[in-house]
Amino acid sequence: DIVMTQSPGSLAVSVGERATINCKSSQSLLSRSNNKNYLGWYQQKPGQPPKVLVYWASTREFGVPDRFSGSGSGTDFTLTISSLQAEDVAVYYCQQYYTTPLTFGQGTRLEIK
Amino acid sequence: EVELVQSGGGLVQPGGSLGLSCAVSGFPFSRYWMHWVRQAPGKGLVWVAHIHIDGKLTTYADSVRGRFTISRDNGKNALYLQMNSLRVEDTAVYYCTTVVDGRGYWGQGSLVTVSS
Numbered sequence: 131d132i133v134m135t136q137s138p139g140s141l142a143v144s145v146g147e148r149a150t151i152n153c154k155s156s157q158s159l160l161s162r163s164n165n166k167n168y169l170g171w172y173q174q175k176p177g178q179p180p181k182v183l184v185y186w187a188s189t190r191e192f193g194v195p196d197r198f199s200g201s202g203s204g205t206d207f208t209l210t211i212s213s214l215q216a217e218d219v220a221v222y223y224c225q226q227y228y229t230t231p232l233t234f235g236q237g238t239r240l241e242i243k
Numbered sequence: 244e245v246e247l248v249q250s251g252g253g254l255v256q257p258g259g260s261l262g263l264s265c266a267v268s269g270f271p272f273s274r275y276w277m278h279w280v281r282q283a284p285g286k287g288l289v290w291v292a293h294i295h296i297d298g299k300l301t302t303y304a305d306s307v308r309g310r311f312t313i314s315r316d317n318g319k320n321a322l323y324l325q326m327n328s329l330r331v332e333d334t335a336v337y338y339c340t341t342v343v344d345g346r347g348y349w350g351q352g353s354l355v356t357v358s359s
Binding site for chain 1: 276278280287288289290293302304338340342346348349350351352
C-alpha cells in the first residue's frame with residue numbers, strides 16, 4: 131500500500147496569512163501514460179463528509195476559492211491557502227488514487243491564531 | 244450532478260450485524276471502482292473495502308476481512324456493505340466514495356455505533 135505522510139499535524143495561522151500543508155507519498159503518484167499526479171486534497175468540517183478542493187494535484191475544483199492551490203509532483207505535494215479566512219478552519223487530508231487501496235494522510239487540523 | 248446517498252447504520256450490540264447502502268447517480272456507475280472508507284470518532288480517514296467494476300474482485304482491510312462483505316448491483320446503481328460480527332472498534336462514520344476523472348465523490352456518511 132502507498133503510505134501518505136502529511137505534515138504538520140496541526141497548524142495555527144492568523145487571518146490573512148498563508149497556510150501551507152505538505153504531503154509525501156511512499157512512491158511516485160505520477161503516471162507516465164498521462165503525465166498526471168493521482169493526488170487529491172480534501173477539506174473536512176465537523177459532521178460533514180470530505181469535500182474535494184484540488185485533484186490531479188493542482189486542479190482546483192469548481193467553486194473552490196482561488197486562495198486554495200495545490201502543487202508538487204512525484205512524491206512531494208503541497209496545499210497552500212494564500213490568505214486564510216475564518217471559514218477555512220477545518221481538517222485537511224491528502225489522498226492518493228494512483229492505486230488501490232485508496233490511502234490518506236493523517237490529516238492537518240487548521241486553526242486561527 | 245453526481246450524488247451518493249447512503250442509508251443504513253445505527254446502534255448495534257457487539258457481535259451483531261448491520262448493512263449499509265449507497266445509491267449512486269450522475270455518472271456511469273458500472274464503469275468505476277467503488278470504496279467504503281470509515282472514520283472513527285475524532286480520527287482520520289481509513290479505507291475499509293473496495294470492489295471492481297464487475298463486482299467479482301473485492302479487497303478488504305485486515306481489520307474487517309472475513310466479517311464485512313462489499314457488493315454492488317450495477318443494474319440498480321447501488322453499493323452495499325454487510326457488516327457481521329461487529330466489534331466496539333468498528334464504531335465509526337462509514338462513507339461510500341469513488342473517484343471519477345480525478346475527482347473524489349463521497350456519500351453523506353452513516354454512523355455505526357457498536358455498544359452494549
